[in-house]
Amino acid sequence: MAQAQRAPASSSTPWQPEHSLFGKQPTPLYRHEATLTDNQAYTLGELIDIAEENNPATQAAWDRARIAAANLGIARSELYPTIIAAAAGRAFLNPPLLYSSFALQDIGAFETALKLDYTLVDFGARRDEINAAKAKLLASNLTFNNQHLILIQQVSSAYYNLLNAIGLREAAEVNLHDARVVEEAVRDRKANGLATLPDLLEARAATAKADYELQSSLGAEQTAFGDLATVMTASPTKPFKVQELRDLLIPDTLDQTVEDAIENAYQTRPDLLADIARVKAADAEVKYARSAYYPKLDFEGSKGWLRAWGQQEKFGGTYGKTYTYDAKLSLTWTVFDGFRRESRLARAKAERDAAEHEVREREDLIADHVWGDYANAITALHERKAATSLLSASDESYSAAVESYKDGVRNILDVLSAERDLAHARAVDVTARTQVLQSFMNLAFRTGDLLTQHPKGNHP
Structure with a gap:
């Protein structure tokens, strides 16, 4: 233990603790994992419920709110004998x-x-101290809500990323199946003398590429699953299922203007409201500092x-x-205290000014973020419609190319080109659907509506 009370001997080498410093037992870890089963497909609302029950950040924010409530009780106790x-x-x-x-x-x-x-x-000193404690408690409660808002956004984003990865993996499986069908058709035509060896080699290369893209999408899906499990404080080594993209309703319109969205954010964003509460607390602190001048x-x-x-x-x-x-x-009545009261009052005023400037900065950021996410949501809706048309057209083009190739009208390069376009259209369609969900969720997060309008699970 003596070594633990000294700084490292040199800046050029790491500190080497003695083996006896931490004792014979392993270092304790405050680990906690959420328990999920693999016999049900969790909805987004259920995932949010589980995350809120197990996330340490929200629990720490709750503890800080309880501390602020206790500080308010301490301030109020000054009113009593x-x-x-x-x-x-x-x-x-x-x-x-x-x-x-x-x-x-x-x-x-x-x-x-x-x-x-x-x-x-005491000329209002206790009253000002209580008002400051009330405002700080309000700020802590709003910060607690903001932590939940952030957690809901993190879970939703990770969930939609996983759905996108699953959709791309499923599309890659279909693409590989189509590539193998085309390769088999070319092999049959070559056996009948209707196709050349280069045609078969082109088809084989297309199949190999489709298999490579499938393996890549499988890896991306595993990564996305691990990200969601981490946000849930669950173990990524223990599998669980989620509700799939095909079971979700994709919105097709926005129900508010960008002006309404920005104004709504000013009224509901818990982080902005917490900053405003801190300004009120700073005002009370200024009054409390002034009360030291009175008897x-x-x-x-x-x-x-x-x-x-x-x-x-x-x-x-x-x-x-x-x-x-x-x-x-x-x-x-304090006549002179070495200008301590003046310094405390100056500090309180500076903290009040800083809190007000933070509110103004937050308001500017909110307007910018809501504007950007609103534009992204509009773009996602348009892209979703275009992706649907692209997928339909690419599917028809591919089917026509395959039939024409079988009839000897089109060559293999035309088929492979149509196959690539269809594979791309499938990926675009999956991404467009998840992007609509993601952009709408991001907009609700920026306005603060996500705190109350997120999908519900077992908890109301």
């Missing part, structure tokens, strides 16, 4: 000086009392019961008892 019950006993043997000689005396005393302290007037009137009082026994040298012992009381009014 302090009552202390005290009991004290004392015994001593000493020789006091009486004239020119000492007299040894033995005294024992026992006292019980109730003491009351109360601030009568304070305090009352102190106590009432008790005293019993004592004593004996002086050469005299007999004696016993006495009596009621005791004490009352005191104190008016205190």
